[in-house]
Amino acid sequence: MKRLDYGVLVLLVLLCLILQSTLLATFSPWGLIPDLILIYVVSTALIRGSNEGALWGFFAGLGLDLISSGFLGLHCLLKMVLGFFIGLVEEKIFKDNLLLPVLVLFAATLVHELLFLLFAASYKQLEVRFLPALSTIILPLSLYNALLSPFFYAKLLSWYRGRSRYGGEGRGI
Amino acid sequence: MGWWERYRRFLQLSVAVILIITAISFINRGKEHYILPERLLGIVLSPVQGAVQGISNYLTGTIEGIVELRNLRDENRRLREELEKRDYMYSLLAELRAENARLLKLVNLREMMPEFETIAARVIAREPSNWYNAITINVGSQQGIEVDMPVITHRGLVGRVMSVDGNRAQVLLLLDQRSSVGGMIQKSREPGIVKGFAGEKENLRLLYLPRDAKIQAGDRVITSGLGGVFPKGLIIGSVIEVKAEEYGLSQYAVVRAAADFHHLEEVLVIVAAADGGEGE
Incomplete structure (x- = not known):
């Protein structure tokens, strides 16, 4: 990975932030906004492991916090933690299986939203009736993110492979 | 060597020329039907001619078609571009009209609430x-x-x-x-x-x-x-x-x-x- 490559990834994160706060927030089917940043962080963790998963979780999550009207730092925290733990399985998985990001994203979104509600409620930021929230937002959103993820994941995986083939440090991905 | 011997070839040539000229003027006077040689030749050549002409027509047609196709393609592209431009202008117009309507409502609202x-x-x-x-x-x-x-x-x-x-x-x-x-x-x-x-x-x-x-x-x-x-x-x-x-x-x-x-x-x-x- 060269410095330029990190620049490309930063641009990608910025693009996700812009899309998520404009296009996707306006044309949201079923009133749901997919979490591109979470998809990015989870994909990175699966492809590159814990360290980069956590690092990108922190920075991309912070970016999302900064453009959101909500409680600052929650996305940053949750996405970093998720990036770290999902990254732990990086060496044990077969990366070409596109079912992998689908399943992981579904579970990750579920955990992310539940923890988000828990934290937001404990800081008196949100007060939600749990079951309706689960059925109208959390589960559909998990499904939505999961279905979007393989495209994103596959693209990111082939991009990283291109990097490591040409003059990268050649990590086995 | 006598006179005849000397000029024979010129005379033969002259006669031939005169004959041909006469024939031409005779044949072409009031020509409403094919004359025999024409018909005979025609019987032999016509099928071949027809075939060759058919091929030529085909080739010419194809070539002209290709040229024409290229022209048509150019024209088509030009018209498409034109149409896209019109489409763009039209959507722009619709967008501006919608925006105008929304802004007008805001202006009206502002006038309705002078306070x-x-x-x-x-x-x-x-x-x-x-x-x-x-x-x-x-x-x-x-x-x-x-x-x-x-x-x-x-x-x-x-x-x-x-x-x-x-x-x-x-x-x-x-x-x-x-x-x-x-x-x-x-x-x-x-x-x-x-x-x-x-x-x-x-x-x-x-x-x-x-x-x-x-x-x-x-x-x-x-x-x-x-x-x-x-x-x-x-x-x-x-x-x-x-x-x-x-x-x-x-x-x-x-x-x-x-x-x-x-x-x-x-x-x-x-x-x-x-x-x-x-x-x-």
């Missing part, structure tokens, strides 16, 4: 999370926007300014759970608090209404002016359902917001009352 000084703003971003409801507008402290200023459209109240930067501001929508506005039923003057609920996409609730308050579906809900943030009388929405609170001490109304939160493009920020005071 307020307002600033028009464009929505430039929306809340990226599913749990909150907010928008970002393109005016900020440099345009005189301050926290807590009410934001409206021609349909009704949208929310209030939550945070301000130099050239932009974040507006908390009525839908957001963190929003709470003093409201009342316009007809019966029953006051309550209008709150948003996380997960709700278009409905609000008017809370803390007395148990015996007479409220019907369709009643209009307006701001009460209590609390000092919002001026009195701004339209919030209309009641669609009345429900009892869990312990029966009070009731609440489900209110359909008047503003269309999902299609917000331009809004008005109430900066001050026209007499110079804050908008109250």
Whole structure:
């Protein structure tokens, strides 16, 4: 990975932030906004492991916090933690299986939203009736993110492979 | 060698020339039918000619066709480009017309409310999370926007300014759970608090209404002016359902917001009352 490559990834994160706060927030089917940043962080963790998963979780999550009207730092925290733990399985998985990001994203979104509600409620930021929230937002959103993820994941995986083939440090991905 | 011998070849040639000329003039005089040699030759050549001509026609036709095709293709492309240009102009026109209509409504609204000084703003971003409801507008402290200023459209109240930067501001929508506005039923003057609920996409609730308050579906809900943030009388929405609170001490109304939160493009920020005071 060269410095330029990190620049490309930063641009990608910025693009996700812009899309998520404009296009996707306006044309949201079923009133749901997919979490591109979470998809990015989870994909990175699966492809590159814990360290980069956590690092990108922190920075991309912070970016999302900064453009959101909500409680600052929650996305940053949750996405970093998720990036770290999902990254732990990086060496044990077969990366070409596109079912992998689908399943992981579904579970990750579920955990992310539940923890988000828990934290937001404990800081008196949100007060939600749990079951309706689960059925109208959390589960559909998990499904939505999961279905979007393989495209994103596959693209990111082939991009990283291109990097490591040409003059990268050649990590086995 | 005699005279004949000497000029024979010239004479032969001359005779041939004369014969041919005579023949030509004879044959071509009043020529309405094929003459024999023509017919004989024709019998032999015609089929071949026909075939060759057919091929030539085919080739020529093809070549001309190709040339023509290229011309047609060029023309087609030109027309397509033209059409796309027209399409673009047309959509631009439609877009401008729609924008004009929206702005006109804002202008009318502004004229309808001479008691307020307002600033028009464009929505430039929306809340990226599913749990909150907010928008970002393109005016900020440099345009005189301050926290807590009410934001409206021609349909009704949208929310209030939550945070301000130099050239932009974040507006908390009525839908957001963190929003709470003093409201009342316009007809019966029953006051309550209008709150948003996380997960709700278009409905609000008017809370803390007395148990015996007479409220019907369709009643209009307006701001009460209590609390000092919002001026009195701004339209919030209309009641669609009345429900009892869990312990029966009070009731609440489900209110359909008047503003269309999902299609917000331009809004008005109430900066001050026209007499110079804050908008109250």
